[in-house]
Amino acid sequence: MPNTSLLTVERLCFERDDCNVFEQIDLRVNAGDIVQIEGINGSGKTTLLRLLTTALQPTSGTISYSGQSIDLCRYQYLSDILYLGHQPAVKMTLTVAENLRWMTAGSSACPETALVAVGLAGYVDVPCYSLSAGQHRRVALARLLMTDALVWFLDEPFTAIDKQGVGFLENCMRDHVKRGGAIVLSSHQDLRLDGVRKYQLMPHTDQRGL
Amino acid sequence: MHGGFSAYLRRDLLLAYRRRGEAASPLIFFIMVSTLIPLGITPESGRLAEIAPGIIWVMALLATLLSTDGLFANDYQDGSLEQLLISPQLLAMPVLGKVTAHWMVTGLPLTLVSPLLGVMLSLPQEGYLPLLASLALGTACLSLIGAVGAALTVSLRRGGLLLSLLVMPLYMPVIIFGSATVQSAIDGFVWFGPLAILGAMLAAAVALCPLASAGALRLASIN
Numbered sequence A: 001m002p003n004t005s006l007l008t009v010e011r012l013c014f015e016r017d018d019c020n021v022f023e024q025i026d027l028r029v030n031a032g033d034i035v036q037i038e039g040i041n042g043s044g045k046t047t048l049l050r051l052l053t054t055a056l057q058p059t060s061g062t063i064s065y066s067g068q069s070i071d072l073c074r075y076q077y078l079s080d081i082l083y084l085g086h087q088p089a090v091k092m093t094l095t096v097a098e099n100l101r102w103m104t105a106g107s108s109a110c111p112e113t114a115l116v117a118v119g120l121a122g123y124v125d126v127p128c129y130s131l132s133a134g135q136h137r138r139v140a141l142a143r144l145l146m147t148d149a150l151v152w153f154l155d156e157p158f159t160a161i162d163k164q165g166v167g168f169l170e171n172c173m174r175d176h177v178k179r180g181g182a183i184v185l186s187s188h189q190d191l192r193l194d195g196v197r198k199y200q201l202m203p204h205t206d207q208r209g210l
Numbered sequence B: 001m002h003g004g005f006s007a008y009l010r011r012d013l014l015l016a017y018r019r020r021g022e023a024a025s026p027l028i029f030f031i032m033v034s035t036l037i038p039l040g041i042t043p044e045s046g047r048l049a050e051i052a053p054g055i056i057w058v059m060a061l062l063a064t065l066l067s068t069d070g071l072f073a074n075d076y077q078d079g080s081l082e083q084l085l086i087s088p089q090l091l092a093m094p095v096l097g098k099v100t101a102h103w104m105v106t107g108l109p110l111t112l113v114s115p116l117l118g119v120m121l122s123l124p125q126e127g128y129l130p131l132l133a134s135l136a137l138g139t140a141c142l143s144l145i146g147a148v149g150a151a152l153t154v155s156l157r158r159g160g161l162l163l164s165l166l167v168m169p170l171y172m173p174v175i176i177f178g179s180a181t182v183q184s185a186i187d188g189f190v191w192f193g194p195l196a197i198l199g200a201m202l203a204a205a206v207a208l209c210p211l212a213s214a215g216a217l218r219l220a221s222i223n
Helices: A045-052 A074-080 A096-103 A111-117 A133-146 A163-178 B005-018 B020-040 B045-068 B070-078 B080-085 B092-105 B107-120 B125-152 B160-186 B192-220
Strands: A005-016 A019-030 A034-038 A060-065 A081-084 A151-155 A182-186 A196-200
Touching: A005 A045, A005 A182, A019 A045, A019 A182, A034 A045, A045 A151, A045 A182, A060 A074, A074 A081, A081 A133, A096 A111, A096 A133, A111 A133, A133 A163, A163 A182, B005 B020, B005 B092, B020 B045, B020 B107, B045 B070, B045 B092, B045 B107, B045 B125, B045 B160, B070 B080, B070 B092, B070 B125, B080 B192, B092 B107, B092 B125, B092 B192, B107 B125, B125 B160, B125 B192, B160 B192
Parallel strands: A034 A182, A034 A196, A081 A151, A151 A182
Antiparallel strands: A005 A019, A005 A060
């Protein structure tokens, strides 16, 4: 069913410190969609992603997953999503393999294979404090190969990643939507992928005059 | 990401093991300061014995407070806390796992090393068992209460002082009944009474503090 709406966002509003970060966001994400959230710095891209992943509570409006409000199917929803935030959530004192195994506990996929794919083959038992920022991102990106989550939320996934890494990530995303998954990402780069839907976030009222 | 009590307990113990120097600092503080007491006050065993229970308890409390700051701060900075908040499991269980790991790294070693300090401070013989028992229960209370404060101040960059101010009033009953346990034993009274109250406090703290910390962590994530 190509037209099944996985995620429906209706009239989503979020207020912070008595100021509207955004008003009335409406968004539909279907299986097989890639939605790219665009907007100037400070327009609330990360806030929107955090609202969608329930890390933040919206002031008003609803988010539904497969037609059901996510407050009612919270466990199911949170089991089906994957969120890569600004920080890679990599523990510096753990080794690369330990980090990945921790982040993907319960997954049947093999961490070593995923690490080879993201180009960290020789670093399996290296503590993460001796890796670069880009390599930390790669450790986090290896999660994408091991997860069976349906909806991916990626916050600026291309930060600190080299050209090869960008290509790898785009392939990864292409495979995921082919399998019927959906991706919501924030990025300033233009993706070399087909069928990317762009969603423009307007800067909030207080910023328009600037 | 994997939630649950034992997963977080194991991970935090592993993290503490990898940063042994940092994890040992409350213990070293505890031993160091207690060593200074006979030098600074008096080496006379009669007078030391009078103040020993109180001194050991005050030092244990300060040593625990010293380490509470980092309970959630590291996870907040590297983004793991965000991942924890969106894990499907009940948030209180991973929090309890983290607090248990914190107690095993700070409170438990403090308890185990306290008889040694008892010798240094010439604690009367009948005080050792109550000291061990009260510290074991009491430091667990301190870790649990401290977790609430640490969760509330996690998003502040320098929350250390505020954290102390927040949890200090809640620490007071623990230290009162903790040192009372040891003192009553030394004075020849039954010491199960104050110890039982400590136990009751621990039971309440185990039930309530993880929930309060989980709520506070959700609040912190707004910033």
